[in-house]
Amino acid sequence: MTDTAPESPHYTAHRKGEADKDFDAIWAQPSGIRSWSAVNHRIVGKRFLVTGFVFFLIAGVLALLVRTQLIVPENTFLDSETYNQVFTMHGTLMMFLFAIPMLEGFAVYLIPLMVGARDLVFPRLGAFGYYCFLFGGILVLSSFLFDAAPAGGWFMYVPLSTSDYTEGLSADFWLIGITLAEIASVTAAVEIIASILCSRAPGMSLTKMPVLMWYFLVTAFMIAVGFPPLIIASILLESERLLGLPFFDPSLGGDPLLWQHLFWLFGHPEVYIIFLPAAGIVATMLPTFVGKPLFGYGFVVAAVVTMGVISFGLWAHHMFATGLPIMSLTLFSAASTMVAIPTGVQIFSFIATLTLGRPRLTVPMLFILGFLFIFVLGGLTGVMLAAVPFNLQAHDTHFVVAHLHYVLIGGFVFPMMGGLYYWMPHITGRMMSERIGTWVFWLMFAGFNLAFFMMHLTGLRGMPRRIATYPEGIGWDRLNMLSTIGAYILTAGIALFIWDFFRHRRTGPAAGRNPWGAATLEWLYPPVAPGYNFRAIPEIRAREPLWEQPEFLDRPPDEITGALRAYPDHRRETIGCDPVTGAPLQILRLPHPTWTPLISAFGIALAFAATLASVYWLVGLGGAIALAGITAWVWEPSDSGVTRATGIRHGLELPVNIVDRRSHLHIGIVGTLLISFALFGSLLFGGLYLWNTEPSFADRTATPDSRAALMAAASGLVMAGLGWLANRWAQDNAFRAAGLIDLGLVALAPLTAALLLAALLPVDPWASAFGAVGWALGAFVTAHLAVVLWWALINAVRKLTGLVGPGQTLPDLLLMTFCKATAAMTLVTAAAYLAVAS
């Protein structure tokens, strides 16, 4: 109960540690207006789920408008312009503002509960992400108010979406609003990777963690690599619209297909990002209702990993009709069919699990069966579409609309509904109605199939997609009417679900402890679990802890022995583990409620919205607010440099916030750098693509200045060296010297940027797309260097003003890694400029 290590003079635990508060008070959540400063994962997770579901409903209403317009031929319910806005926003809202945030909500809510942690490892990052999503979604939706809703389709092909063919702000609402919302996705990816790897309970090795954690882990890596191509593409297109840069203009060496490549490099992994967590939810609920563990854990892990990676090789199957050489098409066709193997392994593993016991037909189980029916059908039509000759008939028709809804609604919405019924007792403490839930299922199942099965035939009979109306009598009339009727039935099911949700909150029966008889840790406490998840972090010995470890359920949960029952510093904390072995590694301090995520997100949102409105001084203000918010966020002195007792394993003591490459913060930086390298790689891809496919333009572009490029490379190398040196001296407690080296970085970063830009001066970005991409590369590295500048400045000030004590040098370790990565990007960019110049 007492710590024995001496406190370092700079360890001011009183600032956030509240010595007068007991455990419950330390973990209490702020209420009223102050609840917007909460960073706890359960609250943030619920916000993602609720907001995501609201967008689902809005997008669903848009879908009903589409189907109502198409119920009869030559209908005049919606004019063309409105229809184009409606179908574009339906797709955009569903893909970006519903599906991804919804899966983030499940991840943010469930991960700490399932791995045995008291919170995610970066709670403020989670809150920040939520606010970016909220503000981005509001920005996109507000386009309706300005009669400027995007109308170019959810994938916004160019040249249609360039300023020549889409005047006004509609495309900009999409590009700017969605990019803001995407910040949530990439921050969630970093959060998920770091939390799953670094905060598992003692004893939970990688193969003892619930399979859903593997699903989320792979999904997070996919988000980190898959979202950047779209972010880059959006920035390039917005630059075209705002600045006239010719990335996609064929008359200046650009290519409309570059947009398609970048978009689908994101777009195909995106749909697997949506599918995988849902399959993970199925893999979690199924064993509960069979009473036995999932069949073939090892196979499923392998299938999830290979599916995640292989999904990146399929993107051009959305481009089979663009005239690419057939050798290329066949490569993508082959890869697209191969993904059926890991998909099949998972599906058959689920089916085989059914044989392990006597399955119970609950409402979640109904949705699992619905998933099996609908998703398998959709997957099979997907294999059909992978055959290029067939694709050339079915592409851009309602056959594809049918396929995509089968895999998305079957593969995501049905598991999501099952998951909502399954975890609702955990969230609200009450059970929803089995009877009403059965009705919800059957209405949704029947309505969905009626609506969308017909569309396979409608598409084969020649009806293209995205058409506001169609002529009568050529064979689509009855099919469309049936589809619309089905859509209304599906809507009735969802409406009934919403009604039951509100009803059960008033009169639903209270859920007892572990109401479903599940095996995973989130059910340890009777609903609703306290905000701290675990009074003491339990030790894990099995993959199904609630089934295999009787000490968990045979006593009140607060009495379960575990780590960190004592809280000598009156701080929020959990156990951190080694990313691979899972061995306890550190005591991981967690933030208390704070306003910095909201302020930072608000600043960024203000900057984005002001860009949209072209009010540039406001962009600067927003940027300043964001910078202030983020600086306040990272400024706090580190808690590292001391060790504390954990209360387990015969007096095991662990350091607090260890200064080590295995620290959750370092893993977080590595995850962030993965995203950054993917952004950088997307730009390199763009440059290579244009160099290869538009050689005459590329060769005619003015060449960069070789000398400046060489100097930039050298400067980058020196910068990496300084980062290493600052860390070395900081770890040796030579703080003044390290602080001065940091100031050196503050000077060197802008110098490197200036050298890169000097290398680019001969190149006119408006003269050719290839030149413009060269500038985009330089701009990207400059942004990275700006981060180095600010970070090094913060580190320098803190060291030189005596705020850093021995053992509190994690920021120096992290900056060293960041410098190395920035230097690598500088070197590659300089090398690219040199290669072009030769």
Place this chain on the structure above:
Amino acid sequence: MEADGGYADSTLGLWGAQSSLVNAGRGADAILPLTIGMTVAFGVVFVLVLALVWFAWRRDRPAGHWWLWSGGIVLPLVSIVALMAISTPTLRALVTESDDALVIEVTGKQFWWDVVYDPDGIALRDANEIVLPRGRPVTFRLLSDNVIHSFWVPSLTGKMDMIPGRVNMLPVLAEETGRFRGQCAEFCGLSHPRMAFEVVVLEPDAFDRWLERTQGEARDAARPEIVEGRNVFLDAGCAACHAIRGVAEGARLGPDLTRVGARGSLGGGMWRMNQGTLAGWIADVQDMKPGAQMPSYNHLSGPELRALSAYLASLE
């Protein structure tokens, strides 16, 4: 196809005119068996999977690992190999052009089709309705000078995009005579749903005669009201965008109107071609097809519109 007092048929209201399940071309003919074969084979797989779910639900003995082997590895692998083995040669056949093919260059516009027969030879220009010879290879040269469109006649073959900065080739061999419908299959803006076209397949000698006939100057009859209509055409400035061989040459901004009256439909396959729809189109095109590049000519008087539409309807 020659109008004897009536107007040419259109594909509007013609059931199955735009269906990939009707195969009147070699491409569609090659694809349809693949479509049917995959539908049947995967339909069987689907039913088997459902049966397996039902069976697994009822079964008390745990499944063996061979379930995962057969369902996860063997079944997909067999399907994939079969699929690739059949579709790769089919794809190769679909994209292979004949050396002696007639080249027809089609440029996608917002929202119509600019057609040039034999662009490197006689360069006969037309719009929105394409006439083909049965049994003779044709290669479509597909272009766009604005946004991306997609050229698709499901009954003849698969689709191919028209992308600015690229030239895409689509080989076609029509195997049956008749009228077929095509439509733009890549969202291209406000009137994307109204960008269709008609394809007329004639016997080879009928096609040769048609080609010969159409090349000359516009055949406009000499009835008085027709002459008056021609004057309206010239006075209202229509020649700034529309060419009529022998009357107004050179304009390429809008469709060539030399044989407009002979086409089965108007406005990109969307309304039957007759004097009434022509008049309505000229007076109020923006209402019928919002976003079209042509302004509405509702300042023309009633008699002017009647004369003009009668003139255009007579152009065959």
Place this chain on the structure above:
Amino acid sequence: MTPLARRIALPALLWALHFIVVYALISAGCAARALAEVDVVRGLAVVATCAAAAVALVWLISAGLERRRAPAGSDAAALASAGWWTALISLLAILANLWPVVLLGSCTG
């Protein structure tokens, strides 16, 4: 990263590397710049595939041996099983990448 944990990710990443190589080769051979002749493309693709498939096969065999060695139901057994299946799926997918190059004589058929 422990050798076993590495086994789960590396075969899939090997497939990704192989895919990038084949895609780059096809792009080099079939795009406007025409960096390489199709025969060269095919030859290099075959070489790359043999190398990648060999590595995947080695991993497959060693994961199989590990699976046999590890006590049933242990962490090591689960990891080895996952590693074996990853290697198998990756091997099949690597061979599939080669299909277009061997079956088609040129970029356009």
